[in-house]
Amino acid sequence: MADAEIDVTDTIDFDRSVLGVEVDVGSAEVTAEQIIAYSKALGETNPLHLDEEAAKAGPYGAVIAPPLFYNVLRVGAGPDPKVNFGTTGFDAGQHVEFFEPIKAGETIHARAKVHDVYAKTGRTGTMVFAVRRTTFSNQDGELKVVLDRINVRRDIRQ
Amino acid sequence: MTQVYFEDVSMGDEIGPMIKNPTREQLATFMGVWGGGPSRFNSDEVARSEGLTGVILPGHMSMALLTQLLTEWKGPSGRLKSMEVNFRRYLQPGDTLALKGVITDTEVVDGENRVTLDVYIENQKGERAQQGTAVVILPSK
Numbered sequence A: 001m002a003d004a005e006i007d008v009t010d011t012i013d014f015d016r017s018v019l020g021v022e023v024d025v026g027s028a029e030v031t032a033e034q035i036i037a038y039s040k041a042l043g044e045t046n047p048l049h050l051d052e053e054a055a056k057a058g059p060y061g062a063v064i065a066p067p068l069f070y071n072v073l074r075v076g077a078g079p080d081p082k083v084n085f086g087t088t089g090f091d092a093g094q095h096v097e098f099f100e101p102i103k104a105g106e107t108i109h110a111r112a113k114v115h116d117v118y119a120k121t122g123r124t125g126t127m128v129f130a131v132r133r134t135t136f137s138n139q140d141g142e143l144k145v146v147l148d149r150i151n152v153r154r155d156i157r158q
Numbered sequence B: 001m002t003q004v005y006f007e008d009v010s011m012g013d014e015i016g017p018m019i020k021n022p023t024r025e026q027l028a029t030f031m032g033v034w035g036g037g038p039s040r041f042n043s044d045e046v047a048r049s050e051g052l053t054g055v056i057l058p059g060h061m062s063m064a065l066l067t068q069l070l071t072e073w074k075g076p077s078g079r080l081k082s083m084e085v086n087f088r089r090y091l092q093p094g095d096t097l098a099l100k101g102v103i104t105d106t107e108v109v110d111g112e113n114r115v116t117l118d119v120y121i122e123n124q125k126g127e128r129a130q131q132g133t134a135v136v137i138l139p140s141k
Helices: A032-041 A052-056 A065-070 B023-035 B044-049 B059-074
Strands: A023-029 A088-099 A107-122 A125-139 A143-154 B012-022 B078-086 B097-109 B112-122 B127-139
Touching: A032 A065, A032 B023, A065 A088, A065 A143, A065 B023, A088 B059, A107 A143, B012 B059, B059 B078, B059 B097, B059 B112, B059 B127, B078 B112, B097 B127
Parallel strands: none
Antiparallel strands: A023 A107, A088 A143, A088 B078, A107 A125, A125 A143, B012 B097, B078 B127, B097 B112, B112 B127
């Protein structure tokens, strides 16, 4: 429970020099075929994601990607905070802010940084949270998505 | 698609459930777009070596399914502004996912009609595999 947790960040070994340092992690071209396959895999029904002809006549003039499409772009993860703790790590969730939709034909550029690393000790032991922030924009600098991806490390022997 | 308006919604309103049954074929298509080598998401062998019973859905695939609850509900003139989702349990092809939401706040901020919701995915055992919050902007009448 939150009120029983103690902040133990100071005791954790990780690379503090990378905190807040943003780097270019690459770019990816987006095709209509990719968006349509992704949308079918999710059982999407909106023609703006599935039908090139309908989408061309629609408000964006091209197929647009469903909101979470940025996850399948092959870009790098960015600086590694090298958290030296625990026996296992897992993807604990995402905090995401959406701006303009990603469209077929665009090239999406990504920049990433380690936004925060913090550790808490509570009833179930210590967990270390690493928050990596990635910002996605198109070739004209139009902002698409700001993503915080949260990775947790813990010691399952505790 | 019909349009829902800000004036039509209030705190406590429930949306959904939307039911999803992701298949192995859909997972394979999804992984074909994402790419990458053998993993717990595209190889039963790798998944079993990690103590799983077989392939699992990437967390962001399940979250993308949850997002559909909101994109279908908000209508063509609504906008999904933000989401915060915690991944609590993994989901597998063949699971039945019930996507649900409940409105926890409605307010006008900086001229935007903001609707805040709790959203979650319940599996067939009634467990919450993912849960979080979302903010949707709805048009006025």
